Amino acid sequence: KVYQITLIPGDGIGPEVTSAARKVLAAAGVVIDWEMVDAGAGAINKHGTTLPDETIESIRKNKVALKGPLTTPIGEGFKSVNVQLRKTLDLYANIRPVRSALGITFQHKPIDLVIFRENTEDLYAGLEYEIAPGVTQSLKIITEKASTRIARAAFEWARQNKRKMVHAVHKANIMKKSDGLFLDCVRKVAKEYPEIAYKEIIVDNCAMQMVMRPDQFDVVVLGNLYGDIISDLAAGLVGGLGVVPGANIGDEVAIFESVHGSAPDIAGKGVANPIATILSANMMLRHIGEGKAADRIQAALVLFLAERKHLTPDLGGRATTDELVDGLIEKIKML
Ligand code: NAI
Ligand code: MG
Structure with a gap:
């Protein structure tokens, strides 16, 4: 089965952490035809707005989206893109599971x-x-x-x-x-x-x-x-913003995203922790009925974190985003 899902890479570390999540889902054997759309500060040059109509249309059509964090430019007359998205699509419930089961506490x-x-x-x-x-x-x-x-x-x-x-x-x-x-x-x-x-x-x-x-x-x-x-x-x-996932759910549509923002202080350095976005993608897998793949990723993550190797700086390690992802994918392949 091929799923069609909207992907908003987002601003700052958004593209880094969402591409990490895509690699992990692919490694777990979930085939997704990602529909890439823009939103946030990065959309202004191309579309003249932080929230293009085609982005909303794509999410309405696919009903499910994975999203990176968005930067709302301050003081330039822009409304918060996240607030706009949640209100436009009536995503009334923001669900954030906080667990120390991953071993970081x-x-x-x-x-x-x-x-x-x-x-x-x-x-x-x-x-x-x-x-x-x-x-x-x-x-x-x-x-x-x-x-x-x-x-x-x-x-x-x-x-x-x-x-x-x-x-x-x-x-x-x-x-x-x-x-x-x-x-x-x-x-x-x-x-x-x-x-x-x-x-x-x-x-x-x-x-x-x-x-x-x-x-x-x-x-x-x-x-x-x-x-x-x-x-x-x-x-x-439980380890900070780098590890906590989230979902924005309405009666029609659901958008999955981490709790953290675009982290401009570390953007582009390749050291962002992708775990929050990977776990958000995992919530998305359960939502679309791919619970088994989600369980496998979750189990791999627990194994991976238990070794305390290849951790990003926010978790006290020295690994890059890519090294963390490679280490995690190795575990997924073992399960
Ligand atoms: P932030 O979450 O971007 O950063 C807070 C601190 O946590 C920073 O030191 C950052 O480096 C660190 N951090 C966050 N995520 C991390 C990760 N994955 N790995 C390692 N370290 C991480 O919050 P801040 O600085 O208040 O906001 C920055 C921008 O993000 C603002 O423009 C804000 O509006 C936007 N934002 C967007 C959200 C969204 O799109 N859902 C949510 C929160 C903020
Ligand atoms: Mg917040």
Whole structure:
């Protein structure tokens, strides 16, 4: 079977890490006809926009995309491309599994939590105003519809994957209306899943708890901004942004991408860690029904990391992206 999938190489380290992921999928025997399209800062010269129509059309047609990080030029009147993509395609759930099973961890107890971040509203609605000289306002939009569907996505995933607990993260003690509505919605959904324990935690306490006792978390559902911050924090517990994958899921379309950005500080040097993108591609394989290939890549990665050889600098090694990929592919071939 040949799959047709959209590929957005992206900016900065994007082309390096997405081409690494393509090599790994090919080595695992998955045949993909990649439809390459542009987005981000790199698309401006060719298309005059950071998000060309043909990119959206390709994703709508193929329903699945793998994406590198995109740079949004600051202060030139460009809206965040990522936010635009997620809103245009209604990719309301951003799912980020954070696991220490790969063997990289600074904690004693294993970490295996999954973050469900609302992806379409909150302070990311982009409604910002200067209401008087020296006075600005950003609007935090929270709706019943978006809060309910991210809650349902989290609980549904928890049920299907036999997870035991969902935490809702909030600051409803201060933002009584907006975070209050979010909590009301999650509570209602929680009642439909009596077999799953439900807890609420205030976001600042959540940050501390996640550092001190991350093993108490299982599935975590958050609004857009808290989700952004807490997922980077969680990534830091298991080896950093170089190893945490993600998926942006809607009812029609899914885009798979790592949590990290375009890393301009290391772009073009050939030392970016491709594992986050490889694991994102793995989530994509499970999504399209290639679970066996995903299992094989995952197993190879565990073997590979256990040797502590060919690690990129962010993981304390001296290997290049290519050396890491070659080492991983060697393991895939052995399995
Ligand atoms: P970043 O994630 O690009 O970098 C943060 C730090 O982590 C840097 O020191 C970087 O070198 C390191 N890092 C990130 N990924 C790595 C990898 N795979 N291997 C090794 N080291 C890695 O975050 P930053 O600097 O805040 O953002 C840079 C640009 O990326 C901005 O333009 C931002 O808008 C964009 N961005 C895009 C995202 C996306 O497309 N999904 C997500 C986050 C940021
Ligand atoms: Mg982020």
